Amino acid sequence: MQPDDLHRLQLDGVEANLSRGDMVIVDLSSLNHMPSQQSVCSRRAQDLGDRTNLNVFALNEDDTLLMIPGAKMRVDTHKHLLGSPSLGRAIEN
Numbered sequence: 001m002q003p004d005d006l007h008r009l010q011l012d013g014v015e016a017n018l019s020r021g022d023m024v025i026v027d028l029s030s031l032n033h034m035p036s037q038q039s040v041c042s043r044r045a046q047d048l049g050d051r052t053n054l055n056v057f058a059l060n061e062d063d064t065l066l067m068i069p070g071a072k073m074r075v076d077t078h079k080h081l082l083g084s085p086s087l088g089r090a091i092e093n
Helices: 013-018 035-052
Strands: 024-027 065-068 073-076 079-085 089-092
Touching: 013 024, 013 035, 013 089, 024 035
Parallel strands: none
Antiparallel strands: 024 065, 073 079, 079 089
């Protein structure tokens, strides 16, 4: 997901997707020239994670690429492996 033309994140309906196990990746790099709006969008993504009881992970150093893994997805924060427990396999990062 990326911010729209008005620099907002449209998160309507995303909670249902997360509950079904879909992963959401938010790319805020288009807002590098607008740090306050980038912060607002980042906070909205974090609020979505809080509402769904899911963690939000920054995938890069400047926190412009955020990942919210869907329900029943696992993220190994020690080995940096992503995967689904139902598949019994992981993707190395």
